[in-house]
Amino acid sequence: MATMTDPLDPIVVAKDFPLLNRRDRERPLVYLDSAASSQHPSAVLDAMDRYYETTHANVHRGVYALAEEATTQFEAARTNVGRFVNAPRPATEIIFTKNATEAINLVAQSWGRRFMKAGDAILLTIMEHHANLVPWQMLAAEKGLELRYLDVDDSGYLDLSNLDRLMNGTKLVGITLTSNVLGTIVDQDRGLPAIIEAARSAGAVVLADGSQYVPHSPTDVRALGCDFLAFTGHKMLGPTGIGVLWGREDRLDAMPPFLGGGEMISDVRLDGFTPTELPWKFEAGTPPIAEAIGLSAAVDYLRGIGMERVRAHERELCAYAIRTLGARYGGDLRIFGPTDPDARSGVLSLALDDVHPHDVAQVLDEAGVCVRAGHHCAKPLMRRLGVAATARASVYVYNTEADIDALADALEAAASLFARH
Amino acid sequence: MAGLEDLYREIILDHYRSPRNRGELPSPPAHRSEGFNPLCGDEVVVHLLVEDGAVADIKIGGQGCSISQSSASLMSAAVKGKPVTQARALIRSFKAMMSIHEASLGNDGDGEGGEAGGTDEDDAAGGTVSIEDMGELAALQGVVKFPVRIKCATLPWNTLAQGLNEAEAGEQA
Structure with a gap:
């Protein structure tokens, strides 16, 4: 039996969320937009x-x-x-x-x-x-x-x-x-x-x-x-x-x-x-x-999950995402914010080469990956960063490394579709 | 369910990767108008030279997603050298092609896209162009299946309409 000191198991947690069983176009939903709004466990409903x-x-x-x-x-x-x-x-x-x-x-x-x-x-x-x-x-x-x-x-x-x-x-x-x-x-x-x-x-x-x-x-x-x-x-x-x-x-x-x-x-x-x-x-x-x-x-x-475990899970997932995306895209993918997982939350604002975030989000949607594209109601910061918008993936208790892998794969589709030759 | 291939047609990607008529025109005599979509930060700048009732030259600036930028590129190619009345007919027709969803979403006239709407009322005269006669522009037809992207496609056209109105008002003054 799992205890409060074991790492959170997102696959077990996700079973509590009816919406996450949704299938779009025969694909499982990869919900990476909890920073905008999270989903609900049955207990809440x-x-x-x-x-x-x-x-x-x-x-x-x-x-x-x-x-x-x-x-x-x-x-x-x-x-x-x-x-x-x-x-x-x-x-x-x-x-x-x-x-x-x-x-x-x-x-x-x-x-x-x-x-x-x-x-x-x-x-x-x-x-x-x-x-x-x-x-x-x-x-x-x-x-x-x-x-x-x-x-x-x-x-x-x-x-x-x-x-x-x-x-x-x-x-x-x-x-x-x-x-x-x-x-x-x-x-x-x-x-x-x-x-x-x-x-x-x-x-x-x-x-x-x-x-x-x-x-x-x-x-x-x-x-x-x-x-x-x-x-x-x-x-x-x-x-x-x-x-x-x-x-x-x-x-x-x-x-x-x-x-x-x-x-x-x-x-x-x-x-x-x-x-x-x-x-x-x-x-x-x-x-x-x-x-x-x-x-x-x-x-x-x-x-019931324990907020220390929530934080630890998101920290690990964020570190995995930074590692994975960095290894696959290197300098072609900009991840905004601190690179130290201890200093940051599970919000990942991304800029893929010169592909517009709306185009990135559109291609990701085709793969069932939900991310937010836009200025995230932070226009002064966007100006400071020198971008009009970013694509933002954000994780929560129900997200897995497989979700990050799906994001990484879908980004590749966006990169190849919009590459300027 | 609409697929990506409905949205990102090869013509659209081509105009996005290799935009036509990019640049600026000296103003004056050219007229410069700007359109902005505050939701996504897309920006289209239309430099317009109207001479003898025709679009003598047009250059496009700005930045944004593939849909707004390819729409601007396609638009510039379609109206360059055409009489203003024909350009206006194209604007009407293009917006009609995009309006199936836009009308139902109540998206018109909320101040976005540079406040350049109202072309329908402005132009009682002049005809429209059928989709079959719109040439490469018809490639953007698939955008209506992606309602949130319609504004991206119409942004350059609203900006052009605004530019034509202002350029003609300037000519008469």
């Missing part, structure tokens, strides 16, 4: 079905037993997700949102509007997803804030040489824990402590975008040391339509509500309202109840 079939009612409203049960399950999901990231107060510090994007917008619109003033600076990195750029650009335009950026070096690591200068006058730092293009990891073991320490000295709060990190690594908000952590359900085996904001309780307490409506109030009069307490203060309207229960089941599933 069943939990949501069971909720709808047996327990659904609106939460926090009815006094009848059914509504009570729905509320209990919903709040248990919150606590469970909070524990997954080692939140000190999971019952109050976990805010359910629509996605990570909304979680970041919540901080920008609530914390940013209340605590930032003209002339203050926001420090971001050039490798942020648009979700951690545009909300701050909107806020900066509204309030007259200055936007600053940490650059990446040619190896794909953050350039922290100007950190102290950039931090001077900065009130908020927004940083991804893993680049969705380069795979570069920034966490407590990889560069984050210097940023947190500089932010503390400058009196700045730190928002971490964990969308590409929480699904793939053991996550501990206490070890990370950030003030806010945003992540999303559908990249960690959960459903779409649910994201999470974790925030330090004192920060969240000091913030005004984000969206207004039902659920987030303790009283409403004709001349105004009084917001309710955490976490519901930030959850206007009927929340994504089934989605929260689905996400909780996803968290249970990942915990």
